[in-house]
Amino acid sequence: MLLNIMLVLILLIGIFIGFAGYSWAEDRNGPALTVPSKEELFKMLEQMPVSEDPSTLYEEPVGAMCYDTAAPLDRVQYICPECGEMTLYDSMFGSKIENLQTYRALVKKIKKIKVKLDESQFCDKCNPDVSYPQFCLIVKLDKNKEAQKTCGITETDINLIYDYSEGKIPLSDIMYLFEER
Ligand SMILES: [Zn+2]
Numbered sequence: 001m002l003l004n005i006m007l008v009l010i011l012l013i014g015i016f017i018g019f020a021g022y023s024w025a026e027d028r029n030g031p032a033l034t035v036p037s038k039e040e041l042f043k044m045l046e047q048m049p050v051s052e053d054p055s056t057l058y059e060e061p062v063g064a065m066c067y068d069t070a071a072p073l074d075r076v077q078y079i080c081p082e083c084g085e086m087t088l089y090d091s092m093f094g095s096k097i098e099n100l101q102t103y104r105a106l107v108k109k110i111k112k113i114k115v116k117l118d119e120s121q122f123c124d125k126c127n128p129d130v131s132y133p134q135f136c137l138i139v140k141l142d143k144n145k146e147a148q149k150t151c152g153i154t155e156t157d158i159n160l161i162y163d164y165s166e167g168k169i170p171l172s173d174i175m176y177l178f179e180e181r
Contacts (some may be wrong), residue, residue: 079121081111096133097122099155103135106147108157112165114140118149137161139178141171 053164078087089097100119107117120126121133139161150157153154157177163169 020055078122080120080126082120083123083125085123085125089122096135100135102155103153103158106155106162108135110158110162110165113142113161114147115165116152121151136179146176151163151178 017135036121047097053135074091076089076091078089078097078100079085080087100122103117107115116138118138121130121136127133134152136149137153137158140147140148157174160169161177164171164174
């Protein structure tokens with residue numbers, strides 16, 4: 001920014017000297033050119049458009065997010081059902097958050113085995129250290145077995161668990177969900 005102003009100033013001083021020299025030379029032979037006064041130069045300087053490099057013009061104020069009551073257009077709100085905290089995501093995660101309703105509805109459909117959608121990675125308060133949040137499922141395949149947690153699940157994964165719970169597909173078809181991925 002300062003550099004831009006300095007460049008403009010140097011340019012204007014150059015013009016000034018150029019004009020002065022030209023009019024001085026002209027004085028002897030013909031009518032003098034109007035030399036802009038210092039005040040006029042400053043006026044010109046004020047009217048000059050400033051460089052629109054966005055990196056120098058716009059800086060997001062620190063802490064602004066704390067005071068936002070509504071999410072700006074390119075932000076998506078996530079409200080944690082566990083603690084009620086609101087986390088704002090930029091559009092990169094927007095589609096993921098929009099999937100949330102679908103995920104919740106799909107998990108609700110599963111009645112014959114215990115399945116819980118764990119979306120806590122999306123909450124800044126519950127999981128402050130997660131930078132790339134994923135949806136997880138906590139599944140209790142059998143009442144004699146311990147509940148297992150699997151993360152990074154997709155709609156297809158949830159549908160397969162549903163199919164298994166309804167006896168449409170064998171357990172082996174969903175075991176990939178509980179292996180290291
Ligand atoms: Zn939370």
